[in-house]
Amino acid sequence: MPTLLITAALLLLSLQTQAQQTQSGVIKGQVMTEDGKKVLYGTVNLNGKYSVKIDKDGWYMFDKLTSKNNTLTVNIMGLAPQTKTVTVETGEEILLDFNLTANAEILNEVFIVGNKYKITSKKKSEYVSRLPISNLENSQVYSVVDKELIKEQMALTVEESFRNVPGAAPAKTGAGMPSFFSRGFQTSENFRNGMATYLRTGVDLASVERVETYKGPSSTLFGAQMTSFGGIVNYITKKPYDHFGGEIGYTMGSWDLSRMTLDINTPVKDAEGLLIRLNVARQTENTFQDQGNSATLLIAPSITYQVSDRLKFTLNADFQSAQGITPAGWITSPTLGLTSFKDLNLDYRISLNDNSLVSKQASTNVLLDAEYKISDQWTSQSRYAYSGGSYDDLYIFDFIWQNKSSVDRVLRAFTDEKTVRKNFQQNFTGDFKIGSLRNRLVVGFDYLSSYRSTRYDGLGYGGKVFEPANLDNLGSTPVIRIEDVESILAKRNTGQNQTKESTYSVYASDVLNITDQLLVMASLRVDRYIGDGTTNTKSRTTVGDYNQTALSPKFGLVYQIVEDKVAVFGNYMNGFKNIGSKLQPNGEVSVFKPQEAAQLEGGVKLDLSDKLNATVSYYQIDVTNSLRNDVTTQGTYVIQDGTQKSKGLEIEIIGRPFSGFNYVASYGYNDNEFTKAAENVMGKRAAGTPKNVVNLWASYTIVNGKAQGLGLGIGNSYVSDAFIDNTNTFTLDSYNLLDATVFYNRPKYRIGIKANNILDKQYWVSDGYYARPQKPSNFMINFTYKF
Template identity: 40%
Template sequence: MKSLLLCSNTRTPALFKKHINLTTPFRWLGCIALIFYFQFSFAQQQTGTIHGTVKTSDGKPAESVTISLRETHAGTTAKDAGNFHLNHIKPGNYTLVASFIGLASQTQQVEVKAGETTLVNLVLTESSQQLNEVQIKETKNNKFAAKKSDYVAKMPLDNLENPQVYSTVDKELIQEQMVTDLNGALKNVPGVTLLLQDDGSGGDFASRGFVTDSYLRNGMAAYMQSTVDPANLEKIEVLKGPSATLFGSSYTSYGGLFNRVTKKPFDTFKGEVDYTAGGFGLSRLTLDLNTPVNTDKTALFRINVADEHDGTFKDAGFSDHVFVAPSFSYKVNDRLSILIDAEIYSQNGTVPFRFFPEVGFKVTTPQQLHFDYDRSFTNNDITASRPTTSVYSSVNYKISDQWKSQTNVSYTNTANNGNFSWASVLPGDTKVVRYQNPGPDMTTDYEVQENVIGDFKTGSIRHRLIVGLDLLSYTEKSSFGYLAFDTVSISGPDPEYGALNANSLNAKLAGVPYSSDKNTQYDYAAYASDVINLTDKFIAMLSLRVDRFDNRGDDNYIADTTTGKYAQTALSPKLGLVYQLLKDKVSLFGNYMNGFQNQNGSDHDHNPFKPQEANQLEGGVKLSLLDGKITSTISYYDIKVNNVLRTDPDFPQFEIQNGTQYSKGIEGEVIANPFAGFNIVAGYAHNDSKYENIDATLDGYRPVSAGPADVANLWLSYAITKGDAKGLGFGFGGNYACKNNIINESDGVFTLPAYTVLNTTAFYDQPKYRIGLKVDNLTNKEYWVGYDTIIPQMPRRLSATLAVKF
């Protein structure tokens, strides 16, 4: 009877469900716990236990030695006194393996009997001093400084060898900070700030003065209209500066790109279930399960799952999504391996309003508008669904010891079936018009990429060369309407505020005309990049891309017309130099990098427009000191954008292509592990961006899409590494952004104020479980982000996580 009650739909206090929303996950976890209880009771009678100690050659306890059974997936770690336990082992004969990073493994045969405990005493060949020396060496590794990448240069290349600046946020930092969305992860990257939430692929961000998005997964196209769930992230790579030479222009910006690197299968059984609950209705359950498929471990499978409900601090609004990410790898032989993975989203929720102030306002800040911070201006029954399916595969073939072939294919289909909601603040500063743009929008992209990668020498000079071909196909189908629903007060009571709901909206939409359009684009490219070791310390990178863009035009099915067809060819070069003052410790670097955006149309004299181009010059220093305990990058960049379109002063109905934009600044990042358990992630960026030779109202002004000029990030954490409290830790940090003009022209300025937002965590991490607490926005700061828009951000929220590892 108790088990039936545990799984039934028992009553829960309404207030508790409203704020925590745990009912369904708790029933699920309760059922799972009940099943595990019966399995555990039965297994205790059918299995045995191994209990033992492991000591060094001089008789002292050996801490942190890994103990495993070769014939099973069972394993554990020796505690401070050298004790270990392996429970629920099936009867039989096994090989017990004791291993420690940097030391040779040792084995011992053991027999396990049902219902009995087998005692084992292991003695290592190393002394306690030798073990301590190895342990000290290993703990010097800086766990948050995961800089080596196979994607940034499209070939394996160490950070100090790469002339491009990039930052990495890995899963360890994401876990420690209890991150549940892309914005939470990117807060750790210098110079990156949120501009728009809920805008597809995790939102829009500012980087080096340009809007930048997370449109790449494992280096391939993967634009999504749904959110980005961090459950499947191994790390996020943030490349800085124009990166079209290796990645094209369709899914990169002049500020760089965000590449989502997904979790891959590995050759041991391991799993983890996490549950997070928090204020404003946060309820999140995740699973990460990995297992070999066959006995020789050539076939591996991993799956990551997330089920999340999140509410809002406003009077209406919610988001629900289920995320499933299976991946499978197969090593056919020593030369050929295959990886296939997918990400599948089912998302539904309300669409947050965006508030657009107008030029010429009497007020210049959100506070002066007396904006109701916790009003949503919408209703919970006006929702949008955003399904996404994304599939990636990679086939790697070793041609020889010096050459390999890599064939990558990606496919993504994503849709937005609902409204785009926005509000325009009227002159007079007291009213807003609530607009609705309903209609389905679906995009599909395919990308096929063939790379041949070599590592060889010509004489004494080493070459790491990649030659690639790239085909990208993009199709968008949309059907949109346009409705000014009503006008309501921006603050204070208004009897018409609740008039916007699904029934009233659908009634008004009945007479709204809809468009019906389709756009198809193709991008054909070839590229090559050669990393040349002229000496052991002096490296040059020479890269070039040839890109052919073919826009098949916009098909208007209602008017039965096709407009906007055009094609353009662009060359994108890249040059980088690296000189290592101290080998693998200090590198001086410089780069010239190029980006481009295709432009349609022609001027008054019928001259077709050329691609817009951005050219970056950058120089700086990269450090990896004290065996990697301190890593840092400091750089100065100067980006100039040419061929910017502006209104022709002589023929105002036409445009000319002689405008420019400058973006220059400094960036600094430090990731450090000064002593065992203590970690620092810090960054600062200053950006100076402005238009020149542009329309008169904008000439000389900072673009509103550039974001704040000064931003900083800091995260400090400490975890106890020894003793009874080992695994207990605390984290504290935050982000600063200076004031940001979201209207910035000669006719008027509207400013979002500067903000400092602080967050803190406490955690207890053990081999079998992890507990975490987090407070977001510790000081309950009211602040806004946006460009062209006013978007209030979440106030203080407390959340808690419980993870079970197996």
């Protein structure tokens, strides 16, 4: 691994060095504040193509220039850019100084603190509506967690970022993938840069610029295969920038956590407009339980090439691997007679697992993006994404409670699984007027194909294979090791199940300015789903093949009471899920419609410069066309008249009341029930969904004086009770997490210490079926060198 990091660094450094040997002619100068102080950090850009850093004495220099006419722009985070033009003859040296309209105290805050949550508060996203509109012009509610907030919280995985999302309760899927509950529904799939993924690992934040969550059913622009009625997750990867730079970091912590990261970026002057960036992360860690460990690796290259003022190509990828012991899922049942984990005879630190059962997982994502400016009004964007994953032996225990002291042990073995998603998207985006009315329109085509091949064995389902664990006498319980599992699997031949499906979609969305302050959105998607079903390679039988067409509309209204400051909004949003046909007891085949979700939402958005950003909204989501069982004397029929209702309130406030102090606070309330369903769940709450979620993160950094850059952050996350089952018989207890960090942030380095779960709470998360214990109190220490 060190060899890989050194090789990558030397390669990019050599490109940087080589790129500095082809120019002739010099522009140099000093950058000063309005009160005569040197500007020590920032960049100066040349002709929109290449930047250099301002040095510790306030100087910058471009040498060996070949262009006669040059435009220079000073870029300081948090300040408006300042631009000058200059003519340079061959062999001439030009002195060009800049004087910024800011004093030294303001710059201290910019350099040491920055507007840390600027992206988080401004919610700038080109993906949520696929249109260039601001948060206050958008009738949909969404949240953005930027890399600066992620860095301050020392978050390592995408699920940790969910604790900054209003109303989001982090969870894990059955296979341990990151997910969360939002607005009464589970969101378990992740988009990457607005395109489909098919992950078989988690998401390492080392390659992530920001995490965006779009609230409510979002099928109109994002389809049905990967969307939830409660919202979607879209993580945005880091892109190259126009000057040389980067950082190297090392983190250590509890349970032998060891993590090394590299982020290096360089422009290539010999190929003007070509930028390269590489992110690498390597992490190993044991667990808080008696058995368990993990090792992960991320390699994420990214390249952009600005061919001309009109044409730009982007190619980025990430390759992730994970190896270790997969945490077990604990399962309860309504017949257990107990109501929470407190009633069970369980040592929180006992895993009932074994370190010989090593799982191997991998994920690959590749995105090619071509953007072409057709005219001043129209842009074309062509995108192709490949996403694949694999399980090369994935072993997951299901521990099923029989009584308070006895656990049945079932092992789910995925001994060979491959997944592939291919996503092609073509968008045409326009900004034009019809008469006096401004239109921002996107018209697009989307093709998504998915393939999954898996061999799965449930060792213990359909008949006991392993002896149950006796929690009163664990010493008498045999340990299940890899050789035991392999000997059983060798006697089985279940064949592989291969599933293929594809979707063809067209969509259009228009935001119409009736006035500068009144905006109307209208959108529609036509979606054709083709399911080839699942074929078993042993029996050569295919089941579940069907085709389906769906329409998905979306409407929104925004009125800015105070232009660009305060807006009221309302929306109608649609989501759908494709449902296949069912064979009924009388021999007939019932063909069903897609399951539908309709959301009505209204609220207020505020954007008061950099001091306060807030969103308050109330929503109601009605789900129809759900399937339910109808028991008759002839047998159990499946009918499509099930309904569910979910409603609630969400509040998000992001503030910077005074210099150096920042906070992000949110509250989510959700009330949901099955309004027409099977008798045992009628009127009950959906599994896994808490009523109340409260999140707060606040930090203060000293801006001036000898302690400049020293800071403190503190966070609290509260998630109320939820049920583990739809019958509402077993409760997942509420939890309250307190975290804190102390850091020292300088332009060239950063030191951070973080304590998580300071109150040492023992808590569980669940996807509504499986429950998993989470980390008790732990700590991390990080050192990052910036260059």
